[in-house]
Amino acid sequence: MYDVVVVGSGGGALTGAALAAKAGLSTVVLEKTPLIGGTSAYSGGACWLPGSQVQQRAGIPDSTESARTYLAAILEDPDRARIDAFLAHAPELVAELEADPDLEFEWLPFPEYYDAPGRVPFGRSIQPVSIKRGDLPPAVADIVRPPVERDRLGAGGRNTLTGGQSLIARLATVLLREGGTLLTEHAVSALVTDRGRVVGVEATYRSDPVTVHARRGVLLAAGGFEGSMTMRQEHDVPGDVAWTMAPRGTNAGEPIRAAEMLGAATDWSALGWFCPGLEHPDGSGSFTLGFRGGLMVDAHGRRYANECLPYDRFGREMAKSPDRVPSWFVFDDREGGRLPAIAMPEGDPADHLAAGTWVRADTLPELATAMGVPQDALVETVERFNGYAATGVDEEFGRGADEYDTFFAGGEGPNKALTPVDRPPYYAARFVLSDLGTKGGLVTDAAGRVLRTDGTPIEGLYASSNSTASVFGSVYPGPGAPLGSAMVFASLAVRDLLEGDS
Numbered sequence: 001m002y003d004v005v006v007v008g009s010g011g012g013a014l015t016g017a018a019l020a021a022k023a024g025l026s027t028v029v030l031e032k033t034p035l036i037g038g039t040s041a042y043s044g045g046a047c048w049l050p051g052s053q054v055q056q057r058a059g060i061p062d063s064t065e066s067a068r069t070y071l072a073a074i075l076e077d078p079d080r081a082r083i084d085a086f087l088a089h090a091p092e093l094v095a096e097l098e099a100d101p102d103l104e105f106e107w108l109p110f111p112e113y114y115d116a117p118g119r120v121p122f123g124r125s126i127q128p129v130s131i132k133r134g135d136l137p138p139a140v141a142d143i144v145r146p147p148v149e150r151d152r153l154g155a156g157g158r159n160t161l162t163g164g165q166s167l168i169a170r171l172a173t174v175l176l177r178e179g180g181t182l183l184t185e186h187a188v189s190a191l192v193t194d195r196g197r198v199v200g201v202e203a204t205y206r207s208d209p210v211t212v213h214a215r216r217g218v219l220l221a222a223g224g225f226e227g228s229m230t231m232r233q234e235h236d237v238p239g240d241v242a243w244t245m246a247p248r249g250t251n252a253g254e255p256i257r258a259a260e261m262l263g264a265a266t267d268w269s270a271l272g273w274f275c276p277g278l279e280h281p282d283g284s285g286s287f288t289l290g291f292r293g294g295l296m297v298d299a300h301g302r303r304y305a306n307e308c309l310p311y312d313r314f315g316r317e318m319a320k321s322p323d324r325v326p327s328w329f330v331f332d333d334r335e336g337g338r339l340p341a342i343a344m345p346e347g348d349p350a351d352h353l354a355a356g357t358w359v360r361a362d363t364l365p366e367l368a369t370a371m372g373v374p375q376d377a378l379v380e381t382v383e384r385f386n387g388y389a390a391t392g393v394d395e396e397f398g399r400g401a402d403e404y405d406t407f408f409a410g411g412e413g414p415n416k417a418l419t420p421v422d423r424p425p426y427y428a429a430r431f432v433l434s435d436l437g438t439k440g441g442l443v444t445d446a447a448g449r450v451l452r453t454d455g456t457p458i459e460g461l462y463a464s465s466n467s468t469a470s471v472f473g474s475v476y477p478g479p480g481a482p483l484g485s486a487m488v489f490a491s492l493a494v495r496d497l498l499e500g501d502s
């Protein structure tokens with residue numbers, strides 16, 4: 001029997017667990033896989049937490065009010081109570097976390113995703129400071145999920161944990177230090193109730209059923225349903241379980257379904273935190289951002305969007321037509337046959353070429369044939385693109401006009417984000433629609449309580465992270481929005497748990 005049962009071990013879950021343990025509650029984390037951290041461990045660890053003391057230390061002008069202005073300009077039909085709670089609590093949470101000797105953050109310069117009033121140049125994101133494996137308790141160091149490029153190969157983590165790995169490792173360290181418990185290989189499938197109140201969970205540990213009781217409450221923070229093809233199809237989320245970035249065998253939505261069984265309200269949104277996904281020979285996709293050169297075309301050999309758009313916005317452009325999945329990303333030999341972008345992971349170009357996920361040719365017409373797109377269209381598209389590179393103006397999609405577009409690009413022409421594609425051999429890499437998780441899920445209130453369809457809270461049940469319908473709705477405001485919002489609502493859930501029994 002514990003005070004608090006936390007389901008999942010991503011950034012939201014462990015924030016809630018660490019804070020609950022620090023507040024003196026006996027806390028257990030139940031994680032389905034043998035490793036902790038989920039997609040959060042793969043992440044860059046950016047946390048969009050506006051108005052924090054970390055930003056102030058870095059001398060970055062920001063305030064809760066400017067963030068409110070920014071969100072008001074970009075969100076569609078926001079839940080004001082949740083947004084207000086997010087904005088009010090973000091700075092408090094950062095202060096509370098940084099008061100702990102094991103948690104330390106730094107400002108991360110990374111532009112926000114919309115050119116809108118209230119945007120802060122180079123953003124409002126913070127990230128955990130990297131940490132050496134040797135400085136972690138072995139009980140943590142041994143079970144943090146490695147970075148994606150190593151995890152997918154079955155390799156272990158590095159000696160320095162950065163980004164999301166550092167976040168997970170640091171929060172887990174606090175949890176254990178405060179007497180909390182981490183149980184891996186515990187897959188939660190149902191909730192236990194007593195007269196309408198949630199008092200625990202049912203899980204499976206190595207095929208044995210286990211019941212874990214919670215005196216005060218259960219926090220579901222176990223990812224979305226990106227890993228379930230059935231649920232994706234049921235709720236019209238484009239993409240594929242093979243293309244999602246969630247670690248294999250993780251987020252299949254069982255905790256969301258368990259809450260639904262109790263009458264929890266859901267808002268499915270039919271969206272993910274999308275991104276273009278470099279297709280790999282094994283059929284998987286990898287999150288790709290920061291295109292420095294090249295251009296993306298559809299099945300007709302035509303561009304359809306600014307390739308330098310923030311990844312979620314580009315992903316949503318991809319999702320608009322079946323002719324765009326797969327797309328082909330066309331580039332030249334300027335970088336010696338490597339992709340002029342950041343793909344996590346990129347893989348070996350030779351393996352891609354052997355498998356046909358990449359093709360190569362000395363001329364554009366030959367490349368078009370290898371891609372299976374019309375030759376004339378591809379040649380015309382590339383010539384037109386090269387014309388834009390010469391003038392510095394992308395007349396169709398405005399590539400290079402926004403600070404985000406040029407953040408990663410280092411071109412030498414009149415527009416840093418427009419580099420001609422004119423150095424053979426030419427390459428084309430196949431892209432699918434990937435995601436960093438789904439955005440729909442349980443409906444919660446400003447205190448992180450799970451609501452019924454009539455708007456009343458289910459006693460004892462809280463949710464955060466991608467298990468909930470995103471507080472940002474259809475929008476991805478800036479780097480760190482998934483983790484930042486997950487952490488804030490997990491923390492508010494713990495605050496409510498504490499208040500409820502005081």
Ligand SMILES: Cc1cc2nc3c(=O)[nH]c(=O)nc-3n(C[C@H](O)[C@H](O)[C@H](O)COP(=O)(O)OP(=O)(O)OC[C@H]3O[C@@H](n4cnc5c(N)ncnc54)[C@H](O)[C@@H]3O)c2cc1C
Nearest residue numbers: 008010032038039040043044045046188223465466480483
């Ligand atoms: C390469 C990459 C970089 C990214 N960078 C950033 C970034 O910098 N900032 C940012 O905000 N976002 C980033 N993201 C997105 C972000 O990582 C995810 O959207 C977010 O971490 C999801 O958090 P979560 O807690 O919902 O899920 P996860 O972090 O995936 O954690 C869910 C955990 O719950 C467990 N679980 C699932 N079902 C059960 C069950 N039934 N019982 C028990 N446990 C269960 C899973 O095994 C998993 O470990 C990035 C993603 C990728 C792939």
